[in-house]
Amino acid sequence: MSKANDLIIRVAGEGGEGIISTGDFIAAACARAGLEVYTFKTFPAEIKGGYAMYQVRVSSERVYNQGDTFDVFCAFNGEAYELNKHLLTPGTAFVYDYPGGDFQPDAIPEGVTAYPIPMSQASKDLGSYRSKNMVAMGALSVLFNISEETLKQVLTNKFKKKGEEILNFNLKAFEKGKELGTALQKRDTWRVADPVEPKDVIIISGNDAVGMGALLGGLEFFSAYPITPATEIAKFVATHIPKLTGTLVQAEDEIASIAQVLGASYAGRKSMTSTSGPGLSLMSELLGMASMGEIPALVVDVQRGGPSTGLPTKHEQSDLFLAIHGTHGDAPRVVLSVEDVKDCVDMTVDALNLAEQYQCPVILLSDGSLAFSTQTIPAPKPENYTLVNRKRWDGEGKYFRYAITEDLISPMSDPGTPGGEHIATGLEHGASGAPSWSSENHEVMHRKRFGKIKGLVDTYKPVEVDGEGEADVGIIAWGSTIGVVRESITRLRAEGIKVKGFYPKLMWPMPVAQYEAFAATCQKILVPEVNFQGQLSHFIRAETTIRPIPYTICGGLPFNPAMIVNKVKEVL
Amino acid sequence: MSKANDLIIRVAGEGGEGIISTGDFIAAACARAGLEVYTFKTFPAEIKGGYAMYQVRVSSERVYNQGDTFDVFCAFNGEAYELNKHLLTPGTAFVYDYPGGDFQPDAIPEGVTAYPIPMSQASKDLGSYRSKNMVAMGALSVLFNISEETLKQVLTNKFKKKGEEILNFNLKAFEKGKELGTALQKRDTWRVADPVEPKDVIIISGNDAVGMGALLGGLEFFSAYPITPATEIAKFVATHIPKLTGTLVQAEDEIASIAQVLGASYAGRKSMTSTSGPGLSLMSELLGMASMGEIPALVVDVQRGGPSTGLPTKHEQSDLFLAIHGTHGDAPRVVLSVEDVKDCVDMTVDALNLAEQYQCPVILLSDGSLAFSTQTIPAPKPENYTLVNRKRWDGEGKYFRYAITEDLISPMSDPGTPGGEHIATGLEHGASGAPSWSSENHEVMHRKRFGKIKGLVDTYKPVEVDGEGEADVGIIAWGSTIGVVRESITRLRAEGIKVKGFYPKLMWPMPVAQYEAFAATCQKILVPEVNFQGQLSHFIRAETTIRPIPYTICGGLPFNPAMIVNKVKEVL
Amino acid sequence: MSVAALHKKEMAPKEYKSDVNVVWCPGCGHHGILNAILRSLSELGVDPTNLVNVSGIGCSSRTPYFMQSYKMHTLHGRAGPVATGVQLARPDQLVCVTGGDGDGFAIGGGHMPHMARRNVNLTYILFDNGIYGLTKGQYSPTSRRELKAYTTPYGGPDDPMNPLLYMLTYGATYVAQAFAGKPKVCADLIKGAMEHKGFSYVNIYSQCVTYNRIDTIQYYRDLMREIPADHDPSDLGAAIELARGDTEGHRPMGLLYQVQRETLDERLAAIVKQVGGHPDFDRNKIINQYRP
Amino acid sequence: MSVAALHKKEMAPKEYKSDVNVVWCPGCGHHGILNAILRSLSELGVDPTNLVNVSGIGCSSRTPYFMQSYKMHTLHGRAGPVATGVQLARPDQLVCVTGGDGDGFAIGGGHMPHMARRNVNLTYILFDNGIYGLTKGQYSPTSRRELKAYTTPYGGPDDPMNPLLYMLTYGATYVAQAFAGKPKVCADLIKGAMEHKGFSYVNIYSQCVTYNRIDTIQYYRDLMREIPADHDPSDLGAAIELARGDTEGHRPMGLLYQVQRETLDERLAAIVKQVGGHPDFDRNKIINQYRP
Ligand SMILES: Cc1ncc(C[n+]2csc(CCOP(=O)(O)OP(=O)(O)O)c2C)c(N)n1
Numbered sequence A, B: 001m002s003k004a005n006d007l008i009i010r011v012a013g014e015g016g017e018g019i020i021s022t023g024d025f026i027a028a029a030c031a032r033a034g035l036e037v038y039t040f041k042t043f044p045a046e047i048k049g050g051y052a053m054y055q056v057r058v059s060s061e062r063v064y065n066q067g068d069t070f071d072v073f074c075a076f077n078g079e080a081y082e083l084n085k086h087l088l089t090p091g092t093a094f095v096y097d098y099p100g101g102d103f104q105p106d107a108i109p110e111g112v113t114a115y116p117i118p119m120s121q122a123s124k125d126l127g128s129y130r131s132k133n134m135v136a137m138g139a140l141s142v143l144f145n146i147s148e149e150t151l152k153q154v155l156t157n158k159f160k161k162k163g164e165e166i167l168n169f170n171l172k173a174f175e176k177g178k179e180l181g182t183a184l185q186k187r188d189t190w191r192v193a194d195p196v197e198p199k200d201v202i203i204i205s206g207n208d209a210v211g212m213g214a215l216l217g218g219l220e221f222f223s224a225y226p227i228t229p230a231t232e233i234a235k236f237v238a239t240h241i242p243k244l245t246g247t248l249v250q251a252e253d254e255i256a257s258i259a260q261v262l263g264a265s266y267a268g269r270k271s272m273t274s275t276s277g278p279g280l281s282l283m284s285e286l287l288g289m290a291s292m293g294e295i296p297a298l299v300v301d302v303q304r305g306g307p308s309t310g311l312p313t314k315h316e317q318s319d320l321f322l323a324i325h326g327t328h329g330d331a332p333r334v335v336l337s338v339e340d341v342k343d344c345v346d347m348t349v350d351a352l353n354l355a356e357q358y359q360c361p362v363i364l365l366s367d368g369s370l371a372f373s374t375q376t377i378p379a380p381k382p383e384n385y386t387l388v389n390r391k392r393w394d395g396e397g398k399y400f401r402y403a404i405t406e407d408l409i410s411p412m413s414d415p416g417t418p419g420g421e422h423i424a425t426g427l428e429h430g431a432s433g434a435p436s437w438s439s440e441n442h443e444v445m446h447r448k449r450f451g452k453i454k455g456l457v458d459t460y461k462p463v464e465v466d467g468e469g470e471a472d473v474g475i476i477a478w479g480s481t482i483g484v485v486r487e488s489i490t491r492l493r494a495e496g497i498k499v500k501g502f503y504p505k506l507m508w509p510m511p512v513a514q515y516e517a518f519a520a521t522c523q524k525i526l527v528p529e530v531n532f533q534g535q536l537s538h539f540i541r542a543e544t545t546i547r548p549i550p551y552t553i554c555g556g557l558p559f560n561p562a563m564i565v566n567k568v569k570e571v572l
Numbered sequence C, D: 001m002s003v004a005a006l007h008k009k010e011m012a013p014k015e016y017k018s019d020v021n022v023v024w025c026p027g028c029g030h031h032g033i034l035n036a037i038l039r040s041l042s043e044l045g046v047d048p049t050n051l052v053n054v055s056g057i058g059c060s061s062r063t064p065y066f067m068q069s070y071k072m073h074t075l076h077g078r079a080g081p082v083a084t085g086v087q088l089a090r091p092d093q094l095v096c097v098t099g100g101d102g103d104g105f106a107i108g109g110g111h112m113p114h115m116a117r118r119n120v121n122l123t124y125i126l127f128d129n130g131i132y133g134l135t136k137g138q139y140s141p142t143s144r145r146e147l148k149a150y151t152t153p154y155g156g157p158d159d160p161m162n163p164l165l166y167m168l169t170y171g172a173t174y175v176a177q178a179f180a181g182k183p184k185v186c187a188d189l190i191k192g193a194m195e196h197k198g199f200s201y202v203n204i205y206s207q208c209v210t211y212n213r214i215d216t217i218q219y220y221r222d223l224m225r226e227i228p229a230d231h232d233p234s235d236l237g238a239a240i241e242l243a244r245g246d247t248e249g250h251r252p253m254g255l256l257y258q259v260q261r262e263t264l265d266e267r268l269a270a271i272v273k274q275v276g277g278h279p280d281f282d283r284n285k286i287i288n289q290y291r292p
């Protein structure tokens, strides 16, 4: 489906051979050339070595997902070739390490353009195997019109820190690759769009973007425990929060992390943690305390393949049940979910704001494919974000921490504020915080805790609707699946099929009216999600009158647009 | 609504004054007299002292719940009087500590029969305040026809261990109470039914009954951490399991408990833990491991008022969300729920059997009111229980722990079995247990894990239907609410209202076909439950086509039959 | 925390009490500890507005309700990390944990080493009654094997732990012990702990008159021996020796150990200083690093 | 576990290996530890059918995959209590935990004291590389402050813990230490641990060549000092002294401590005996106690 100005290059090989940096360089160079970039990687689950894959999709227009498959494939080794050769379909271009690599491909299929490049050999001739990826990049750049100028700028920026010698060595290898590429005759039509006026963008991964959003959102305290695929959020915050005088702690486990977050939040600081499914499971009990004690707290859950340890380096959207229902008793939470890297920035700010505003736990769901996907996004402008601070006691009269107010939100009081002394507690309590065992009070307090977040479905921009009027199929998608659906819808419309999209970002409380209004305009509702049970479908069935058609895959890989297109045609 | 042979006596006063033992004695004496007994207590949430209440319902026919309110109220102190005086309605009888007690009641309402008994005074005269409850019991026995013979037998059994002197002292106080009671003129009609031929019953609390069920079910290993209202299960098991050579550990926390259970189960032993909501929250992660690793494990969750620390000594049915959805990723579980004390015995056996048969975590839900309710139930016959053992490897050929079999259940192999060496793992794995990252395998294994328990909805007696033909209102109830609904239905039918009941005990997987079939015969479906969000209603909406009318109370107290009767009339 | 920095108040011990009823059993050792805490606050002149008192779940963990101050009644075992969060967020406040042996060393035991080795600047007062009081009497990590309790009707299978030895090993910078029957000693040690900058741990034996019938106040009286005046509290080896008890099984009363070490908040503040941290740091500088 | 009771086998070390690929980085210390384990199993003649090897999550926790035996790959931090369950269920099997410093002392740290003081009869082999390897290099409870890692780009704020001191304090009945560069020493100490009846703890320093660039094998070589031959392993005080390290900061290599104490399974068995337990005990006797 790729157009000449929408190109997908996949580079694959052994982890440690420079696959990731090759991809990063290409992505950065294209972004620098004013193009839009969306990258996608899979990591080996092994500790070292193992198969690594990096795919760069680049276009002069906005790209919403990783694409169906590649247009250009560059194989660093035999394993990469074996795993991808079935995708070498007519029209694709194939660059590979030959001769001198560790494999010889089968006969090149009809319609595939092959470009053997002796990457290992050339690298070895230059005196170090470590430059194999530079050779590859040089070749790719001439073969597919990747801007040499910006590539060199990116390389220079990266290597100059390491010294003139290393920089020059790498540039030499890059030149060698160009030479090898130039020597081959270009026989396909794939080319990266020409550079345009650079835009005001950054290129950043989902995890780093969450960290950036946190700092833009006024985060003051962060505590987390390392876990794949969320750890980079902590790394980002660790690097930058001290500059803003904020605090980061790597706690002894996830229970301690969320406990510290609750303590710091009680003490008046905007606080958060980040984790993945196993960590969120461990936080279940303390998240209930946050609901009951009405303590603002943000948890970012970067979902991975489950259950249990599952597929720790793989993508899945399967923590929705846990995020919404994961604690004992009736405990209100706000659950949000991001679509892409831009959301990772903006919605982390939103999530911090909502936690402060509603004094409750907010869970922001990201996922394994977004975590490591780098995308070009408009450079955030710090001054454009409006920050919300919790309602604080005005010091008038006697202070009741859990006073029933009109909007059901009670002012908080920071330690050190005279007269505002109070207890935050996980026990059921009256207005003052003192324990209360009466049925009537329990009911009143339940209504307060649930009631205060009800209005959110109208005040927080909960969903986006893609399309107008009537449709044969309406697609409801969440998380990074949204980006895939956007493109599918464009393609389906191009074929004259009437489809609409519905993209909730506020997962809980559910904006039921919006769901109903959307469904009323569609003959059928399709809900694609990357989990086994169809978790969003479950909530749609439970909370709305809609009877959706679930479309679930649970394979550890995201959807691609072609899958959705086919499915829509199937259910039509 | 009580008939002469269906009497409810409520005793209330300060915790520590012998309220609980008074109730226990009366209940035991009635049971010994061949009558059916259902008791209900509320404990102070305070550490010592505070208001305690014990209600005994006794009848010559089976009783299903604690009843609407009392017929006879015995107040040990002023606080008890204050808290209950609004229930002193015409027809009730009122026994109270006077003169010489700590209070003087207001004018006795029209139609209430008052029996002042100087319990404190008489007790003091006998030389010890500690016999106040014996005096009360003596008076109650003559006033309301509680069999003196069986009461004395019960007292003697209890006190003879403590020595002749204590026994005699208590009997003397009892006689004194009788004397005081006899001196008053009986003016109401309330009386306990006359003794009948003793039945082959035991009288036991819900928690003890779970322990008994566990031992009848062949439990070999138990590990738990104390928590209200579940601790008595551990106490029962601690007392008796060594007699059967089984093992009990009080672990350092709930995470360690479930971890030990998984270890012992892997090692071939039938294993379980018991806890309440906060503990179940903490077990979320390891329960996912049990699903993934296919390790049999039973968790009994005695629900209490939530969320968080909530109302720790109060009743609630609010852990259904957590029990079904409480872990990251897609993880199958079996969730059962008991109605009454008899179920506590029988369904604990079932639960152990199901865990063994399906090699997965089973969660058995009880609740705070059942935990301490003592009921007469047929004495269990150990030989009547059929025990299921896990499928074990036959030693033939090469062993694959997670082999895909016809029924999707793979044989297990105990340590020490030659050739059966294997790994149990929380990572996604292939048939051998070795890690597998492929999408195809992930899907296959999901289908295996979910598929193996699917048939349960037909093979395990999942539900009971109360009534035939068409009904205007069908009531779906779970847990101890069922017993309340049973009586409500009898009353409604007596009034000519067409109602039916549907009582699921298998909560998950949901027996959808049975729900649908039931709903097809009812105009409206009412779902009463003691939680705020209507948790079962949620699952009914999500998994069936039924649109139930939720009826939720979240007050820490169970429903009573009158509430359901009124609600049915309201929705009719 | 060194309280020197806190706004000083003149308040009598009982003025630090809240109006919530103290629900403990009559005769419970916890009463004595509460009084000792009130007394040390009064003697130090702590302004309750600057005190954050954090607890978990247990009879002892009810303490915050009975006191004037900012306070959190958190979850079983989690007081430590919650208090760590409070302290790091507000190093200018006095932070205190009150809790039980079960709360601190069973379910909460995983957090203890890390609070201590990080030298989190707070005072941890542990009400050690060798039992789970609130749940009506199960054996705890500090119970003696002789104790027959709820889940151990035939006696306990575990050897009790030694809280002082743990804390010394963990790197607490102030370690002291007393028993509830000596309110003055308790108050002095608590006062010392609150004045100490760094993680201070005070173990106070407390009789549970309702569920632990063997660890009576008389038992504790016989058990305890005052630490000799010539003990050097900066000598870790000597403190460890003391903590292990004497040959007749007596336990030490008094201050075992006290040293100064950088606290966690100080170390984190040093990092902020090192990178030139400032609340108005231009976030664009971070954003710009991600320009292609 | 004393392995004497186990069915003996004659197998070469490599026969204890499974056919699963060892995925560790070349040069990782974990290879040496794995080999030491295989060697001790071979020297003891352990029948792998009677061995249950339990782990949590981490590079080190992958060990069970590489070995022949019954095995469980559990969750991060939970190997200890899972193994406790296995051991109590099957006291006739040899139970072993292999795991990392993060697994054992960060998230799993709450379970350690209880396994040790209960003297659960199993061998705990801790691969101590002062880093979280599997998650690509964050500082762990045993990391030195000098280490700049993923979440501590400006250096760590925490003082590292001392595993040996913890274990001695906790009541482990066998405590030893070595480093991966000395496979023979490791094998001997592991062998001793497996032969020991009770909770045995072996701390083995292991270089993470990928993420911990300061704790190199040479660093460990310089760090370690053999325990003097005249050390009495039954002397807890002396063991504690050794564990604290010498004045130049060296760490001991060898067997620090070994004593015999009743194990948890023995104590539980004694209770069964005391009540006259029997698998065919008539359950009606229990039921009848509940007749009114
Ligand atoms: C997660 C969780 N598990 C168990 C409990 C039940 N529980 C409440 S207090 C307590 C033990 C209290 O003992 P301790 O900390 O020694 O305090 P004490 O009552 O003796 O002062 C337990 C087990 C709980 N509240 N939460």
Ligand SMILES: Cc1ncc(C[n+]2csc(CCOP(=O)(O)OP(=O)(O)O)c2C)c(N)n1
Residues within 6 Å of the ligand: A225, A226, A227, A228, A254, A278, A279, A282, D057, D058, D059, D060, D061, D075, D076, D099, D100, D101, D102, D103, D104, D127, D129, D131, D132, D133, D134, D135, D140
């Ligand atoms: C509940 C949970 N939290 C976090 C993780 C992520 N995690 C996996 S291994 C690991 C640390 C491993 O370090 P260590 O135990 O020292 O082993 P090593 O890799 O160094 O051998 C972490 C944090 C997890 N798997 N589960």
Ligand code: SF4
Residues within 6 Å of the ligand: B047, B048, C023, C024, C025, C027, C028, C029, C030, C059, C060, C129, C133, C134, C207, C208, C209, C210, C211
């Ligand atoms: S139960 Fe024990 S610890 Fe709790 S208040 Fe009573 S005496 Fe004190």
Ligand code: SF4
Residues within 6 Å of the ligand: A047, A048, D023, D024, D025, D027, D028, D029, D030, D059, D060, D129, D133, D134, D207, D208, D209, D210, D211
């Ligand atoms: S990352 Fe470190 S610990 Fe893990 S295998 Fe590599 S060298 Fe070993």
Ligand SMILES: [Mg+2]
Residues within 6 Å of the ligand: C058, C100, C101, C102, C127, C128, C129, C130, C131, C132, C133, C140
């Ligand atoms: Mg205690």
Ligand SMILES: [Mg+2]
Residues within 6 Å of the ligand: D058, D100, D101, D102, D127, D128, D129, D130, D131, D132, D133, D140
């Ligand atoms: Mg490590």
